[in-house]
Amino acid sequence: MRPDSLQDFLDATREAFTTHVSDPRAVASLARIFAALEAPGALSGAPGARLPACAHLTKAANPSKFSDPILRRFVEAFLRLEPDLQWRTRSGDVSTAGPDFANGHANAIIAGPGGAERRSDAWLGVSLVAPGVRYPDHTHPPEETYLVLSNGQFRQGTDDWFEPGIGGTLYNVPGIVHAMRAGSEPLFAFWALWAEPHQTKAGP
Numbered sequence: 548m549r550p551d552s553l554q555d556f557l558d559a560t561r562e563a564f565t566t567h568v569s570d571p572r573a574v575a576s577l578a579r580i581f582a583a584l585e586a587p588g589a590l591s592g593a594p595g596a597r598l599p600a601c602a603h604l605t606k607a608a609n610p611s612k613f614s615d616p617i618l619r620r621f622v623e624a625f626l627r628l629e630p631d632l633q634w635r636t637r638s639g640d641v642s643t644a645g646p647d648f649a650n651g652h653a654n655a656i657i658a659g660p661g662g663a664e665r666r667s668d669a670w671l672g673v674s675l676v677a678p679g680v681r682y683p684d685h686t687h688p689p690e691e692t693y694l695v696l697s698n699g700q701f702r703q704g705t706d707d708w709f710e711p712g713i714g715g716t717l718y719n720v721p722g723i724v725h726a727m728r729a730g731s732e733p734l735f736a737f738w739a740l741w742a743e744p745h746q747t748k749a750g751p
């Protein structure tokens with residue numbers, strides 16, 4: 548049995564992603580992800596842990612800034628679950644990151660390896676990037692769909708930076724290089740990955 552806070556969050560996540568995503572590749576990916584999430588995984592049981600960048604949650608995850616009731620419910624469900632999440636910094640190559648990256652970002656995995664619910668098929672996570680900070684170029688085999696809940700820019704491959712806006716989405720094909728950067732306010736976004744059995748390396 549999942550705790551109510553986790554199940555409520557997963558229900559709200561499904562509603563938020565499926566009502567905002569229209570790219571057919573992302574729609575298909577999300578269908579696989581949420582079908583897999585019907586079966587609970589093992590709970591980590593680890594206590595929640597925050598990082599300095601989590602101070603930006605107060606502004607980034609303020610429910611009153613969301614006029615869309617689906618997004619507002621999603622953020623409220625996230626805030627009920629958030630004390631149980633383990634926020635971490637990104638490991639791996641950060642050579643393309645901005646100078647304040649180390650203390651200027653935090654990621655948490657809700658479902659996935661090392662997440663609040665441990666599993667390897669469907670991944671759900673959240674990223675918080677401090678104002679003015681650039682998240683490094685990175686790549687991973689699983690396909691990925693982002694639901695963006697703030698202003699801030701994204702890049703796929705060598706394309707120009709673009710701003711999905713609040714409620715905007717983007718789909719990363721397997722293996723594409725991608726990055727994000729915050730402007731004058733924190734960047735706050737959720738991501739959902741579908742990992743085939745042979746795909747183990749993932750993350751934001």
Ligand SMILES: [Fe+2]
Pocket residue numbers: 685687691719725750751
């Ligand atoms: Fe990613």
